[in-house]
Amino acid sequence: MSSATETFPEIPLVRGGNPQDPQPPRKRWSRAQRFVLGLLGLMVLVVFAGYGYLTYTEGKIDRIEASELTSLNTVAGGSDDIVNVLVVGVDDRSTLPDDWEDHFGTFAGRRTDVMIIAHLVPGESIQMLSIPRDLKADITGHGTNRINASYVLGGPNLLVETIQTETGIPIHHYVEIDFAGVGAVVDSLGGVTLDFTYPGRDLTSGFATEAGRHTLDGEQAVAYARSRHYQILKNGEWTSTSGGDISRTGRQQEILIAMFDQVTSPSAAFNLPSFLPTFADQITADEGLSLGLMADLGRDALTLQTKSIDNVTLPVVNSKGSDGRAYVVPTVEAQAVIDAFLAGEPFPQR
Numbered sequence: 001m002s003s004a005t006e007t008f009p010e011i012p013l014v015r016g017g018n019p020q021d022p023q024p025p026r027k028r029w030s031r032a033q034r035f036v037l038g039l040l041g042l043m044v045l046v047v048f049a050g051y052g053y054l055t056y057t058e059g060k061i062d063r064i065e066a067s068e069l070t071s072l073n074t075v076a077g078g079s080d081d082i083v084n085v086l087v088v089g090v091d092d093r094s095t096l097p098d099d100w101e102d103h104f105g106t107f108a109g110r111r112t113d114v115m116i117i118a119h120l121v122p123g124e125s126i127q128m129l130s131i132p133r134d135l136k137a138d139i140t141g142h143g144t145n146r147i148n149a150s151y152v153l154g155g156p157n158l159l160v161e162t163i164q165t166e167t168g169i170p171i172h173h174y175v176e177i178d179f180a181g182v183g184a185v186v187d188s189l190g191g192v193t194l195d196f197t198y199p200g201r202d203l204t205s206g207f208a209t210e211a212g213r214h215t216l217d218g219e220q221a222v223a224y225a226r227s228r229h230y231q232i233l234k235n236g237e238w239t240s241t242s243g244g245d246i247s248r249t250g251r252q253q254e255i256l257i258a259m260f261d262q263v264t265s266p267s268a269a270f271n272l273p274s275f276l277p278t279f280a281d282q283i284t285a286d287e288g289l290s291l292g293l294m295a296d297l298g299r300d301a302l303t304l305q306t307k308s309i310d311n312v313t314l315p316v317v318n319s320k321g322s323d324g325r326a327y328v329v330p331t332v333e334a335q336a337v338i339d340a341f342l343a344g345e346p347f348p349q350r
Contacts, residue, residue, distance in 0.1 A: 058291035060280040064156060064174065069286050071161035073170035082119045082344050083297065085289070086160060086171045088151070089114025089225075089252070090178040112148040112159065113179075113226065114252050117169055120297055121344040126304060128256065128311040129169075129341050130249040136319060136327035137166050146327060167314075167338055173289040181282030182225070183218025185259070188278035191215040192258035194224075198234050202227035225255045246313055246328075253311045261306045312337055312347045 066072075073084075091113040115131040133148035139162050142153050150162040160171045177185075186192055193215045201208040207223035207230075209216075216224060228248050231238045241247060263275070280291070315337060316328035336348050 054291055054295075057277050057280045060277055061291070062284040063287050064284060066287050068155075069157050069160065069174060071157050071164065071171075072174065072286060072288070073164070073172050082121065083172050083293075084117055084119045084170055085173045085175060086163065087114070087116045087118055088112050088156070088159070088174070088176045089116075089182065090151075090176055091226075112151040114249075115148070115159075115163065116249075116252070116256070117163070117167075117171065117341070119341075119344070120300055122300055123303065124344070125308045125310045125346070126260070126301060127341055127344070127347070128253060128309065129337070130253060130311070130313040131163060131167070132245055132249065132314060132316050132328050134245060134326065134328045135166065135314070135316065136321065136329050137162050140165075144321065144323065146325065169338060169342060173293075174286045175289065176284040177282055179222050179226070182255075183222050184282050185218070185275070185279050186216070186221045186255075187218040188275040189259065189262045191217050192221055192255060192262055194254060194258055198232040200230060200232050201238070202230050204229050221255050221258075225252045227251060246316070249313045253313075257306055257309050257311070260301070260309065264302055264306075310347055314338075 089112070091111040112133060115133060116128050117131065118126065118128045120126050131147065133146060135147040137145065137147040137150065139145050139147075139150045139153060139158065142149070145153075147162055147166065148159075151159040154161075156174055156176065160174060163169070164171055193213060195213050196209050196211050199209060199211050202223065205223040205227045207220065207227050209220075209224075226248065228244060230241045230247065230251070232241060233239075315331040315333045317331055319327045319329045321327050333348065340347050
C-alpha cells in the first residue's frame, strides 16, 4: 500500500443536472400574453370581490325564519314559473329619521300600510296588484276584520295566509319595508322623478309640489306615497282629488315605478354601490328569497321598460259591516283582474 496521500478531483454538488450541460433559454412572454394573463388575474379579483360584495350585501337582509312563515307557497322552480312576491309597506314611526318633518303622527306599533303582490312575466311585463288595506276578510281565528288587521293579529304569516285565502293568489316570497326604509332607498338612488300636471299638496302628510317635473328625495317620496288627502291647485282653487286609500295605492305604485325607472337609468351605475346594500339593510324578507334569486329577477326585469309595468288596484266598493266597521269589498270585475294576474296576462281594460 502506498503511503503517499492520494488526491481526488473535487466533485461539485449539482441539483438538476451537470453544470456543464447547456441551460434551456428562459421563456419570454410576449406583450400580448402578459396582457391576457393580467386580464385573467383582474377577472379573478373582480369575481372574488363581487362574490364578497354580494355576500356582504345579503348579510344585511333581516330574515324571517321558514318556521315563522309556513303559509308561504312552495315554488316549483321551473323556468316557466311565475314567482309572486308580497311587498308590504309597514307604518312604523319609531324608525323615522330625526330630521324629517313631524307629519307622521305618534302612533305606536307596526301596521301594514301597503300590500302589493308583484311578479315578473319573463320577457313581457312586471305586474303589480295592490290590495286595499280595508278589504273585508275572514281572518283565521279572529273572525271578520279589515285585511291589514291580520298583520297586527298574527304577523307576516297570518297576513300571507289571509291574502292567499281572499284572493286565491299563491304567495311565494315576502318582503317588508317601513317608511324610513323607503326614504333611505329613494335617497340611495339620488331621488325619484315624477311629473305633476298641477301644483299638489297634502296638509296632513306634509307633501307639497309645484307643477312640472320634479325629483323627490326620500322624505318627499314617502309623504307623497302615504297621502290620503291630496289636493291640486286648479283654476286658482285647491280641490280635493278624493279617492282615499284607493287613490293612495295609485300614488304608491307611481313611486315604485319611478324607483324602477331610476334603477334602470344610465345614472344608476353610479348609485348601485350604495343602493344595493341600502336596499338590503332596509328590508325584511323570507329565508328563501336569496340575493341570487333577486338578482335573477332583477336581470330579467332590466330587459323591460317602464311602460311594460302593468299595475292595478283590486277593484272594490265601499261597504258597511254588521260590526259597524267601514270596509271595501271586491266588485264583479275583481275576479277578472285576479284571473289575469294568475295567468300572467294583461289586466282587463279599466
